[in-house]
Amino acid sequence: MPPLIVVEQLSKWYGSRLAVDRVSLEVERGEVMGLLGPNGSGKTTILRILTGYLHPTEGTVRLADLDVVTRSLEARARVGYVPEDVPLYEWMRVREFLRFMARLRGLGGGAAGRAVEAAIERLGLGSVRDLLIAKLSRGYRQRVAIARRSWVIRRSWCSTSPPTASIPARSSRCVATSGPSRVPTPCWSPPTS
Numbered sequence: 001m002p003p004l005i006v007v008e009q010l011s012k013w014y015g016s017r018l019a020v021d022r023v024s025l026e027v028e029r030g031e032v033m034g035l036l037g038p039n040g041s042g043k044t045t046i047l048r049i050l051t052g053y054l055h056p057t058e059g060t061v062r063l064a065d066l067d068v069v070t071r072s073l074e075a076r077a078r079v080g081y082v083p084e085d086v087p088l089y090e091w092m093r094v095r096e097f098l099r100f101m102a103r104l105r106g107l108g109g110g111a112a113g114r115a116v117e118a119a120i121e122r123l124g125l126g127s128v129r130d131l132l133i134a135k136l137s138r139g140y141r142q143r144v145a146i147a148r149r150s151w152v153i154r155r156s157w158c159s160t161s162p163p164t165a166s167i168p169a170r171s172s173r174c175v176a177t178s179g180p181s182r183v184p185t186p187c188w189s190p191p192t193s
Helices: 043-050 072-076 094-104 109-122 138-152 169-177
Strands: 005-014 017-027 058-063 079-082 157-160
Touching: 005 043, 017 043, 017 058, 043 058, 079 138, 094 109, 094 138, 109 138
Parallel strands: 079 157
Antiparallel strands: 005 017, 005 058
């Protein structure tokens, strides 16, 4: 079985400035991968290319055997990206928001409820499930965004930037060991039908 993420000789130029210089890597199913480096070293640029939001200047990126440039829409449909500043509907309550997101992605009735409750349990959102999102701390907001992107809408891969910056260590471990079919996140896993 081929690796789920394959990056070959990836480079990205912004005008005359080289942001990413011939990066190659592979990530197997179930692996957790992190990008470490100082500010300005290209970590966010690589994540944006991996998630299909930015095109590389040179090189190739394949996600689940889909080229992110030539099959961009298909690849993006299988990726969840949680940015540093989490966009959420602040006037909604946590459970209400997650149910809304589940319904937008085609989960109906009981399936939506089960997916939402499982996400709430995995990410330790039980004590805030009925609070307005506007009242949540940054860490809880990040957890809600991760639940929305990885479990509720059943993405194949979930990327966070920065990964778990505002989430307490105990919950970060949950993020790293839970997900669809108990596959580590951020990672790839085949979508379940």
